[in-house]
Amino acid sequence: MQFIQSTDKSLFLHNHHQNRVPLTHRIMMESPESCVILTNPINKSIALIPDDDYIITDMAASIRAVEEILDYNFKNKKLLEQALTHSSCTDSPSYQRLEFVGDAALGLAISNFVYLTYPELDPGQLSLLRSANVSTEKLARVAVKHSLYKFVRHNTTTLDEKVKEFVIAVEQEEEAEVHGGVMKAPKVLADIVESVVAAVYVDMHFDLKLLWKKINRLxxxxxxxxxxxxxxxxxxxxxxxxxxxxxxxxxxHWRKEEKDIASVYVDGQFVVSATSENKENAKLHAAKSAITKLACNHTSKLDLEVEPNTEFGGAKQKLNELCGRKKWPAPTYRIEKQVGPSHDRRFICSVQVAVAKGVVFVMGDEKTRVKDAENSAASAMIWGLQGSNLS
Structure with missing residues (x-):
């Protein structure tokens, strides 16, 4: 296998068994004995499974690809090469030392960000925000989003299988999961992000401000x-x-065949069960289901009397913040009514919040956009809660 230059100055991968295939900015370096994935930015990935005579061991293309993702050119490219080398490659320095630095640098960078962004938050809430942004779940999804794993050099096929399963699970999620989806995130994905961040940090001579400017987009x-x-x-x-x-x-918890099962009991009474391939994920899903079921089984719906003309901007965010402080479930919105023809449609939305005494229900005013109708309902809910003894 060899790289050849075409007349239009683009690189092509050429061998005797394949037609010429454009080599773009992304190359998957799995292991010296494994396959190579060439990703075309327009078309889908093309997998080439070469025989033993067709092996790519040069990492320069992977380094260029990750530099493009980061929008950063390394002065010392050996740092990035090390960040992209798994410990299974025993003949080269692995990313483990960089991972150690990246864990600390990311934690401090995120701490600074949330401290400056939320001047009114107490230390407990700041800690929750920091933890959510540097968790294995969060960083693994960063690695998936930017396809960083494709450029890591390693010598173990089990990593490929775990990563592939996780990528599929993430793609099937209806919304991004903060605390954990169907499948537990492989730690190797978070390790890669930490090591790449550390490579940038060290290459910048440990300048944390410059690091944040470069990695916050990532x-x-x-x-x-x-x-x-x-x-x-x-x-x-x-x-x-x-x-x-x-x-x-x-x-x-107990295990049945290849599934972990978590069951929630409240005062000794069974509430709900959930299953997953991982114990912690089963626990998360069981807790989610239990919260929903307990909220539905709580006392009857409580209507609030709200004065008219109490609407204000940013009400949905303020209501979310209130629920967070009170440890209530997130508000749920619903379109209660649609009026008018399609070219002049108007909406009335409701919002409900599960509080200690029951589920509080409020309807907003008629609006031309669902977003505005939800904000109207959220405004009414806030005013109603402030004027009652429920908050």
Whole structure:
């Protein structure tokens, strides 16, 4: 196998068994004995499985590809090469030392960001935001989003299988999961992000401000207080909700064949079970289901009396923040009514919040956009809660 230059100055991969294939900025370096994936930015990935005579051991293309993803040119490219080398490649320095530095650098960079972004938050909430942004789940999804794993050199096929399963699971999610999806994130994906971040940090002579300017785009979307309020940590939330009512929660685990099962009991009474291939994920899903079921079984719906003309901007975010502070589930919105022809459609939305005394329900005013109708409902909910003894 060899690289040849074409007349239009693009690189091609050429061998006697394949037609010429354009070589773009992404090359998957799995292992010296494995296959090579060439990703065309327009078409789908093309997998070439060469025989033993067709092996690519040069990492220069992978380094160029990751530099393009980062929008950063390394002064010392050996740092990035090390960041892209798994410990299974025993003949080269691996990313383990860089991972150690990256873990600390990311933690401090995110700490600075949330401290400056949320000047009113207490240390406990700041810690929750930092943890959510540097968790294995979050960083693994960063690696998937930017296809960083494709450029890592390694000598173990089991990593490929785990990563492939996780990528498929992430693609099938209806919305991004903050605390964990169907499948537990492989730690190797988070390790890669930490090591690549560390390579940039060391190459910048440990300048944390410059590092944040370069990597904040890589980490997007940053998990904000608003998003965290919409997806609070399910297990913690379940315990806190039950503790308010003086109830005892017990989550029991067992394994059936290849599945982990988690069952939630409240005051000794079975509530719900969930299964997963991983114990922690089963626990998360069981807690989520238990919160929903307990909220539905709570006391009857409570209507609030709200004065007219109480609407204000940013009400949805403020309501999310209120629910987060009170440890309530995230508000749920619903279109209650649609009026008018399609070219002049107007909407009325409702919002409900599960509080200690029951589920609070409020309807907003008629609006031309669903977004505005939801904001109207959120405004009414905030005013109603402030004027009652429920908050």
């Amino acid at each position: 980490l997007e979307p940053i998990i904000t207080l608003d998003l965290l309020a919409q997806q609070p940590q399910p297990v913690t939330m379940l315990y806190e909700l039950c503790q308010k009512d003086g109830k005892h929660v017990d989550i029991k």
